[in-house]
Amino acid sequence: MTDRVLVLNCGSSSVKYRLYDGETVTDKGTVERVGGPGGGPADHESAVRQILDRLDLTGLAAVGHRVVHGGRRFSAPVLIDDAVFAAIEELVPLAPLHNPANLAGIRVARESLPDVPQVAVFDTAFHHTLPEAVATYAIDRDTAHRYDIRRYGFHGTSHAYVSKRTAELLARPYEALNVITLHLGNGASACAVSGGRSVATSMGMSPLEGLVMGTRSGDLDPTVIFHLRREGGLTVDEIDDLLNHRSGLLGLTGANDMREVLARRDAGDTAAALAFDVYCRRITGYVGAYYALLGRVDAITFTAGVGEHAPAVRSAALAGLDRLGIAVDPARNDGSGDRVISPDGGEVSVCVVGTDEEREIAREARAVVAAHH
Template sequence: MSRVLVLNCGSSSVKYRLYDGEQTLDHGTIERVGEPGGDAGDHGTAVRRILARLDLAGLAAVGHRVVHGGRRFSAPALVDDAVLAAIEDLVPLAPLHNPANLAGIRVARAALPDVPQVAVFDTAFHHTLPEAAATYAIDLATARRYGIRRYGFHGTSHGYVSRRTAELLGRPYAELNAITLHLGNGASACAVAGGRSVATSMGMSPLEGLVMGTRSGDLDPAVVFHLRREGGLTVDQIDDLLNHRSGLLGLTGVNDMREVLARRAAGDPAATLAFDVYCRRITGYVGAYYALLGRVDAVTFTAGVGERAAPVRAAALAGLDRLGIRIDPGRNEGTGDRVVSPDGAEVAVCVITTDEELEIARETRAVVSGR
């Protein structure tokens, strides 16, 4: 049961990692899938290319990241025809991601018919959300008919990081209250109480919540109506605007926080504003989740921006001293998994390197060994 291949088919890339136990044997990424001049014409071609180059002798299972599991999947699932059909039914809730996930599963099933395939869902970790956290205040019959509710995303990362935080602090996971901040090109916050997600910033889709690389995050819904009525934009144009031309990109012309920080340091007012908007949104969620949890043991930053951008961590938590949340400037500039709050701080501030592929491998192995 030691060898597991993890496939992560994103909207325009395919990441893969081959494990023996928890040791990585091979890994890589095929970029710009389906784009002009890209490395592969479609996700199926990309996955076939990966399978052809790997030594898959003794492979126990393939674990697939699937973005949206809806209300159907509260845990990883061994893939059969019924599971595949259910994932297909959820495409309207994740039109950019579930089709790519499905393509990877189908190719792997065809190429490796005797190897179990396991779907690991981004949404599954958030199935513990209370109904008051998952329910939007719209007509209930309409919401039920169209599946409108908060599902949450980045669950694999939030689960891994919250457990790793407990390990780092030497605390029982079942007793830890933590706020985890996954800050990458996509970004989300999560309140975790004793290993259970009780609040998260992404909603029915990954558009809601924090400011992201190209996504707006929280927005007055009337903006959509205004753009349609006054601007004459189509639904697809508005979708493209909010998902692909907003966030840091919309405010500065670049979606890379490293470039935003460099421009801010050089005195660029647009970059300074974008940084402030980005960090202020995080501050608001930390404060809100502190109130919901009642007691917070740790605030943990992860993913590309969360792990590497010390100025973001400092600014996002500035002014929260009265909540017991402080950062030590020297520790904040370090590297690796660590505590960056001062000794004796009431709330530990941590930086953890997320490892979604390892978490998928662990969950895949557990499903296959327990079937």
């Protein structure tokens, strides 16, 4: 068996691909504006065909596919057959934006490369270790069961990779480490990882719950939804659009990019200053809650676009937590690359780690294929 693995990550409007030979990336790229105006490919199928036609895929060991929602059924990566494909299709109502795009990539890759094993790696799988007391919402249990309502959690592949990488960075055994990982991108989530197991995470049944994000509101009193329906006359779809696409930083400032928000804040824009504070306080609250839940925290790790590149967010989110042994060294905070940014001798190591979901997907795909040989 070769070590060549192609990873396909079909987002709602883009397809990211990486070709690995072992741990080495031999080719990579992103096809943007899928299905949108501006000359992008018409749909995900054509985008994936473009990619497959361009690459040399001889001797491929596997194709690893990112699949956003695995529901309760998939707790680990799996080889894709017709039954698995149908099961992912049945989960579309739980992830209507993402699973159809993931399925399109799988469909084309299976047709084009019929002899190559295809592996689905689920965003939700890492969170299958959540205790029932964490995964269960306090609503009528028959209703919850009938409609599969529970906390699933997302960004699992990122939280898995980043927590492992944190253990490497600190030269500590992964199975003995308690770490809070903060994946802060356009989507954002926090996760409490104890000995390699996800024990709490901020995203819920969908990626809407939890932290403030680029365009998503995060935590919200459910009454807001009823109020908008009754008083504002908004339809369910309009409210869905408001909370998922017109809230978060975008709703508060008109910009969903933290770089833009920081530039405006520094120029004296009060709306941007408020948005920054709302964003960081939400993170602080989750760090405190997960600290209490874990009982002992060895590390807090920031990752993804904002987590890796916004020193101001890192220092503000952890400000005032000295009593918990959490501090950020300003000089280290301003550096770059995977590193520890807490002062020497700090009780809790604060780290910055570049996430690499595609590498994690390649590793997991390789392991699934090896296990079947």
